[in-house]
Amino acid sequence: MEAKAFQDSYPDDASHCYGCGRFNARGLQIKSYWEGDEAVCHFTPKSYHTAIPGYVYGGLIASLIDCHSTGTASAAARQRETGPEGSGPAAMFLTASLHVDYLKPTPIDATLEVRAVIKEIKGRKVVVASRLIAAGKICATGEVVAVEVPEHLMPR
Amino acid sequence: MEAKAFQDSYPDDASHCYGCGRFNARGLQIKSYWEGDEAVCHFTPKSYHTAIPGYVYGGLIASLIDCHSTGTASAAARQRETGPEGSGPAAMFLTASLHVDYLKPTPIDATLEVRAVIKEIKGRKVVVASRLIAAGKICATGEVVAVEVPEHLMPR
Numbered sequence: 301m302e303a304k305a306f307q308d309s310y311p312d313d314a315s316h317c318y319g320c321g322r323f324n325a326r327g328l329q330i331k332s333y334w335e336g337d338e339a340v341c342h343f344t345p346k347s348y349h350t351a352i353p354g355y356v357y358g359g360l361i362a363s364l365i366d367c368h369s370t371g372t373a374s375a376a377a378r379q380r381e382t383g384p385e386g387s388g389p390a391a392m393f394l395t396a397s398l399h400v401d402y403l404k405p406t407p408i409d410a411t412l413e414v415r416a417v418i419k420e421i422k423g424r425k426v427v428v429a430s431r432l433i434a435a436g437k438i439c440a441t442g443e444v445v446a447v448e449v450p451e452h453l454m455p456r
Numbered sequence: 457m458e459a460k461a462f463q464d465s466y467p468d469d470a471s472h473c474y475g476c477g478r479f480n481a482r483g484l485q486i487k488s489y490w491e492g493d494e495a496v497c498h499f500t501p502k503s504y505h506t507a508i509p510g511y512v513y514g515g516l517i518a519s520l521i522d523c524h525s526t527g528t529a530s531a532a533a534r535q536r537e538t539g540p541e542g543s544g545p546a547a548m549f550l551t552a553s554l555h556v557d558y559l560k561p562t563p564i565d566a567t568l569e570v571r572a573v574i575k576e577i578k579g580r581k582v583v584v585a586s587r588l589i590a591a592g593k594i595c596a597t598g599e600v601v602a603v604e605v606p607e608h609l610m611p612r
Contacts, residue, residue: 318505318513326504348482349474351550353611357474358551359522363515394507395514399555405609453561455509 305331306339306371309378309390313455319367330364332371332416339372339416345408356406361440364414365430366398369444372416373426377448380421392454393426393446406432406439414442424448461487462495462527465534465546469611475523486520488527488572495528495572501564512562517596520570521586522554525600528572529582533604536577548610549582549602562588562595570598580604 307320307330318327332341343364351357373393381391406412416430425447432440463476463486474483488497499520507513529549537547562568572586581603588596 314508316509317507319507319515321506324504324506326502346482348480350477350480351473351475352470352548352605352609353472355609357519358554359475359515359519362518362522362554362556363513366515366518392508394561395556395558397555397557398514398518399553400518400551401553402551405550449508453508453511 303333305333306375306390307331310374310392311389311455314392317367319363320371328363328367330367330371332368332375334375337417339368339375341368341371341414343412343414345412347408350408351405354405354408356408356412356434358400358402361402361406361412361432362398362400364412365400365432365440365442366395366444368414369416369428369430369442370395370446372418372428373444373446376418376421376426392449394449394453396425396445396447399443401441402439403441404437404439406434410434419443459489461489462531462546463487466530466548467545467611470548473523475519476527484519484523486523486527488524488531490531493573495524495531497524497527497570499568499570501568503564506564507561510564512564512568512590514556514558517558517562517568517588518554518556520568521556521588521596521598522551522600524570525572525584525586525598526551526602528574528584529600529602532574532577532582548605550605550609552581552601552603555599557597558595559597560593560595562590566590575599
């Protein structure tokens, strides 16, 4: 049985995100999972996700880091509330800030892996550090400050 | 006569970028122009560029800031080389780092405006500061460190 992705626990009404909404047919449909203390997502770029020919568009990398990090924040907050086996709907997180360092050009003919760890979790704020790996090399690193979505912004 | 966008001066072989390549039919086709000392781009999000319902996906905002900033770096470098009326092919810039602060949720039913200024230009490096405005409010700010694309990465 495959583990459930973090994003599969988001409420239906909040699952239309271009990056990770399971109901967004035009979107990237990013899926994130725990591997021990790290959260991992894999993504295979399409040929049109190019920057200069042969390399992945930086905005796609930023998008993967963004949604993978808010997903990881959500999963970590749920673990804090309910323990490692916790289920039920997950709190949603939005991005307060996003930082990406592009260390080297990312080859477009590789499956991209983003690995994230929780750097800080305090109240409604979670800081997530990540790295993007392609063909065995770290091509970018990211840091996202995620904040739980305020009640008045949640769809109902 | 409409002014030529910065991205229209990129070499043909380097104009397939998902964010700003004029030959990328699936891409965002961002266009940037000078308005005095500021560079401006406008973008109307599609309905599928959503985050939580009603608001723009943060990865799209990062993408707009990214390509508008590298475009602005390219245009500024060209002005430095050839003066304000300079023409000919533009040097291309890649993103060394991208930082976005999301100040408030960005409404999806608005035309987005990104306004950028050159913060620093030195050798092959240009630092570009920007703000994203929707419905009259600054919803995000960005800072991009852009570096001229090394010769060996340029397509030919």
